[in-house]
Amino acid sequence: MKKQRKVAIIGAGITGLTTAFYLRKNGIDVTLYEKSEHIGGVIKTIKEDGFLYETGPNSGTISQPEVAELFDDLKNDCRLETANPAAANRLIWKNGKWHSLPSGIGKGITTPLFSPKDKLRILGEPFRKKGTNPNESLADLVKRRMGKSFLDYAIDPFILGIYAGDPSYIVPKYALPKLYQLEQNYGSFIGGAIKKKKEPKSEADKKATREIFSVEGGLEELVKALIKHIGKENIITQCGALEINPLKDTYRLTGIGFDEIYDNVISTVSANELPLLFPFINKNSLKPVTKLLYAKVTEVSIGFKKWNGISLNAFGGLIPFKENMDILGVLFMSTLFKNRAPGNGALLTTFVGGMRKPHLADLSEKEIFPVIEKEISRTMGLKTFNPDLFRTRQYRRAIAQYGADSGERLNAISAIEEKYPGIQLAGSIRDGIGMADRIKQGKKIAENIINAKA
Ligand SMILES: Cc1cc2nc3c(=O)[nH]c(=O)nc-3n(C[C@H](O)[C@H](O)[C@H](O)COP(=O)(O)OP(=O)(O)OC[C@H]3O[C@@H](n4cnc5c(N)ncnc54)[C@H](O)[C@@H]3O)c2cc1C
Structure with a gap:
């Protein structure tokens, strides 16, 4: 009888969850190992005082057919929500005013x-x-x-x-x-x-519509649907430090309370985590990967029970670096999706920091308040800034930056994967940083394992 293939996935963000979902769907034995207590990675939705806000990604684009396919596969457990058509209007700040991007x-x-x-x-x-x-x-x-x-x-x-x-x-x-x-x-x-x-x-390409999506009730509903299909018993949270080492044709995963053998180990974690996870990989071969830069950002959710500012009939507004302001842009979340703020209220999401103003992402919630007060009052036409909700979330490694050293990084990843068959270095260290890219990658990795097994 053929031995049942066992797969370990490190990281239970959208990449790991998508991979696990498609593997489980094909009857493959999967265990997801997650460092934190939260499943979903950076995806997290919070309901508070009549507002529903995201502390990670806010919306995605159906830019890959795999996104539509995933929602179709999960249609009984979560409902895709496409953005209000007003999202087609994107504003750009110039000389003290918003202008529609042509x-x-x-x-x-x-x-x-x-x-x-x-x-x-x-x-x-x-x-x-x-x-x-x-x-x-x-x-x-x-x-x-x-x-x-x-x-x-x-x-x-x-x-x-x-x-x-x-x-x-x-x-x-x-x-x-x-x-x-x-x-x-x-x-x-x-x-x-x-x-x-x-x-x-092609029929598959027709499914990529470029529409903006979320999920009814917030993006974490997608995570919950994935967990339901993967099985909570197959996801280990707060797993502690793990180490993977090669055996003859398999890999041994050890940690406090774990000692397991796997045919495949798929990493979806950020570049800095790799050396500890894979101590057998030569540090110099990993260097082109570990030196990947990430933008630091703080995401700020701001809720108003009664909105007294400018019309919010748009996706939101972006602020060019040349305008020398301290926010990167504002998303009009209560325009984009339903039930994000009470009746006449509004939910805005803004970001500070990024590659060119990283010091702002280091400010505490108290320190950032006056910065946001100044910029939001000015750009949103508010005479007074008294939000009913003000929440911040800091990310030290928010978004990977694909620069001129990317070719070298991708070659290093291919060389490692070739040398150690069964190991995959995935996640946003390659193949794109948006949720659509992550879903596409997760599905592709699962399909490769399923096809190799057949
Ligand atoms: C603030 C913010 C806003 C964003 N906005 C958007 C947006 O609007 N639209 C969009 O499409 N994309 C957006 N993105 C990008 C998108 O959200 C991410 O690319 C995607 O969710 C990443 O998924 P992932 O599974 O690859 O990684 P993650 O979500 O980072 O998941 C990786 C998981 O691995 C775990 N982990 C790390 N190290 C270990 C370890 N050693 N052992 C075990 N587990 C470990 C982590 O705890 C984490 O749960 C945003 C990202 C951020 C941070």
């Missing part, structure tokens, strides 16, 4: 966000030569194709919103592969986007 060429020509010179440059974008340096930074790529004001007032705030990052560090080949491929495959962002829209799509 969604097409027509609006791009009339917006005050870009300089007249760059508007002409944008018209010429389809005719510009494509880049040849795979490690070109996002800032250089955008300046070359679209101009400096487009970088400052469209791409810079977009990168702050996703990566809390710096476009002069981020490398599109790794961080924004779809954008990079548009230039490489079609020679232009604008021409490429138009051509791509006309191309026939």
Whole structure:
């Protein structure tokens, strides 16, 4: 009789949970090991005093078919909620005012966000030569194709919103592969986007809609649905320090109270955790992975039972670094999703810190209050700042930054995985940082193990 394959997954965030869900669905024996007492990783939803807020990710994009497939697989246990159509309106702060980010060429020509010179440059974008340096930074790529004001007032705030990052560090080949491929495959962002829209799509690709999603009742409902299918008995929380070491064709996982043998060990943890977890991997081979940079951020949830500020009929607003303010942007959560704030109230989420103002992410809740008071009052049109809810959550390693050393990191991961078959170094150290990327990666890892078993 064929031996039953045993898999250990380290980390019970969305990556580990998705992997475990698909493995369990195919009858594979899985154990998830989680360091903290909370299951879901950075995903956490809190209900408090009439507000429902997230302390980690707030919404995702259905940018990968695997997201739609996962919600379909879990449809009896949690309900996908797509954002209010107002989410199509994204605001950018410039010279003391919000402006809508233009969604097409027509609006791009009339917006005050870009300089007249760059508007002409944008018209010429389809005719510009494509880049040849795979490690070109996002800032250089955008300046070359679209101009400096487009970088400052469209791409810079977009990168702050996703990566809390710096476009002069981020490398599109790794961080924004779809954008990079548009230039490489079609020679232009604008021409490429138009051509791509006309191309026939596979059934799977049709499921990627780019809609903004959450879950009815908050993102933690997705986590609860995954736990239900994986089985709580297969998830060990507060597991303490673990060590994995190779045997002949298997791996031995030890910790306080554990001594288990596994065929596969999948890590989904951040880069800094790897040396202790895998002491047998040569430190120099791991170095390109462990030196991965992360942006520090503090997330602030602010609730008002009665809203007296500007109209919140948009996704939210982003603040370009050039505007020299102390928040990265504001999400209008009570506009995006249902039941986030009482009746006439509002729930806003703002972020501070990031790669270019990390010191702000070190401030305590008390210290950050006046910073938020100043910036939110100014941008949200509030005469007085008396929120009914004010909660902060600090992250020292919030978002991995895919820079020019990413090629070296990915090669190091491949070399380790090749040398030690059965070990997978996953999570946001590769393949993207958004929830959609994490779900895609988790499903793919599970499928590879299932197919290898067959
Ligand atoms: C503040 C914030 C806002 C974000 N906003 C968005 C957003 O709006 N949209 C979006 O798509 N994405 C967003 N992201 C990114 C997205 O949330 C993450 O990429 C994703 O949730 C990460 O999932 P993960 O499972 O890979 O990692 P994690 O959620 O970090 O899970 C890893 C787990 O491993 C555990 N662990 C670590 N070390 C060990 C160890 N040695 N042993 C055992 N367990 C260990 C950790 O405790 C953790 O639970 C945001 C991230 C942050 C931090």
